[in-house]
Amino acid sequence: MPVAKPKPVRAAPQLSGVQQRIQTARLAQAVPSLGAAYARALARWVGDPVLRLTGLPIITECYxxxxxxxxxxxxxxxxxxxxxxxxxxxxxxxxxxPAPALDVAFLLPDGEFSWSGLLLSKFARLMKAADARVHWGGDWPRFKDRPHFEV
Ligand SMILES: [Zn+2]
Structure with missing residues (x-):
């Protein structure tokens, strides 16, 4: 009898050592209040058993x-x-x-990068909860800049 293959376990995406160092350097460019809000939002994201499997937030640009x-x-x-x-x-x-603005994207489980409006709006909720002074570019009335956060 053929043995059923075990279902692949979905693993949360992870950064390489080099990518991690780039993230640390970009985060260090942010003004302290924005950097702290990002760090808190990121910690809540990776601490969530569902969100962490959808993708990993990354800073694509700060300064x-x-x-x-x-x-x-x-x-x-x-x-x-x-x-x-x-x-x-x-x-x-x-x-x-230091920069009062940073841009965010997501590293997906398949290794691709994403600027999904859905993922960005979920992350924006965590950013605003971390610090009420954070403004999300996705809330702007005309030119929607969903990857963008600023204080
Ligand atoms: Zn921006």
């Missing part, structure tokens, strides 16, 4: 140089691609150091 901001501003204007920002170099909260 951004004015030169990089100008490159992003050019996208969708003088360069191809969709418009991703309305701020020129020096105008974004990402251009301050």
């Amino acid at each position: 951004r140089s004015p030169e990089r901001q100008d490159e992003l501003y050019a996208q969708g204007r003088s360069k191809p691609g969709p418009v991703v920002t309305y701020k020129r170099g020096g105008e974004s909260r990402h251009n301050q150091l």
Whole structure:
């Protein structure tokens, strides 16, 4: 008789050592209140038996140089691609150091990265619960910037 294969156990996604060090360095760029809110929200996320299996929150960008901001501003204007920002170099909260803004994505169990609006809205709830001063770009009335959090 054939033996039924055991169902694969879904494992929570994990960062490599290098990726973990990059996350620590990016988090250190944030102003203390935002960094603390992110750390609390992340701890609640990975402590939740359901959420931790859906993906792992990661900081994709915290501080951004004015030169990089100008490159992003050019996208969708003088360069191809969709418009991703309305701020020129020096105008974004990402251009301050320490940075009062950070952007979040998710590492999925299959190793892909995701900017899922559903996952980001769930994480936004934890960020706002961690610190009421946190504003989520997904709550903005016009240009919705769901990966974006700021204080
Ligand atoms: Zn942002």
